[in-house]
Amino acid sequence: MSILSYNGGAVIAMKGGNCLAVATDLRYGVELRTVTTDFPKMFEIHPHLWVGLPGLASDTQTVLEKIRFRVKMYELQENRPIQPETFAAMLSNMLYERRFGPFFIEPIVAGLNPHTQSIYLCSMDLIGNVTTPEDFVVGGTAEEQLLGMCETVWSPDMDPDQLFESVSQALVNAVDRDASAGWGAEITIIEPHQITTRRIKTRMD
Template identity: 50%
Template sequence: MSITEYNGSSIVAMMGEGCVAIAADTRLGIQFQTIDTNFKKIFRMGPRLFIGLAGLATDVQTVYQRLTFRANLFKLREERELNFDVLLAMIRNILYERRFGPFFVDPIIAYFDEETGQPKIANTDLIGAECTAQDFAVGGTGSDELYGMCEALWKPGLKPDQLFEAVSQSLVNAFDRDALSGWGAEVYLIEKDKVTKSTLKTRMD
């Protein structure tokens, strides 16, 4: 088993019309043994800016701590909030600095730009090579299943309610087919005037 699959995870970000959503399962396991069902994998980095971290749980926590430190330093120096490009540059730098002994994480960023009214999503590999997307991005042990579900359910121009339904159904149906993730989910729906957090109760077997 790959070290990135040791704890299990499934994360997806999906774009809609004037909105963007990011969702993750809440299981923490040691291979097939479940340890916790409320492990946080999505973190708020700004008013409309979120990052999801899939992969090895200890590295998820370490990368988030380093990211928080750099984000706080940026806010003190620049006297402004982080945006999409700054956060993406930060996570790329953190990961590339450790390229010879990498952090085993799979980051996904979801952002709604209030100035342009455009949502943005991106993900990187474990050494910081970025990939921006116009539809959806997936990560974690359930990524193969998530690709199939997202391709089936995503379409251009999804309204907020439709986007929430699509991202929730994609995640839940994908991790039902992945023994290393699941046991509940968190969904963040990001719009221009609000951010809605939802908790999904799912199969726990």
């Protein structure tokens, strides 16, 4: 078993018309033993910028604290919220600094500029190599299942309700086929002037 799949997990970020969805399962496990069901892997940096950190749970928490420190230092120095592109470059550099002893996570960055309504999505490997697709990004042990489902349900210019339905269907169906992920999910819809978070049920066995 890969160290990246030791704790399990599933994360999605998907682009809509003028909105963005981020979703995570809530399972924390040790291999195939479930420990708790309230461990999200998608975290708010500020209301229009989120980062997903699927991978080894201890590294998820370590990297999150390092990220929050660096973001606070940036905002103190620049006196403005960090932009998604800048945040992704900062995170990529931080991971590459540790390339000879990497953190075992594969981050996902999702952001919406509330003024221009431009949406930024990217995923990285554990040493910070960035990929920036136009439609959706996925990560975690259910990555292959998520890719197949997202390719099926995604369409351009979805409104918030359609986007929520698409992400829900993709995540629920993907984690049904992955014993390392699931046990509920948290989905956040990000709009220029509104943030909505909902929890949904998935298989509990």
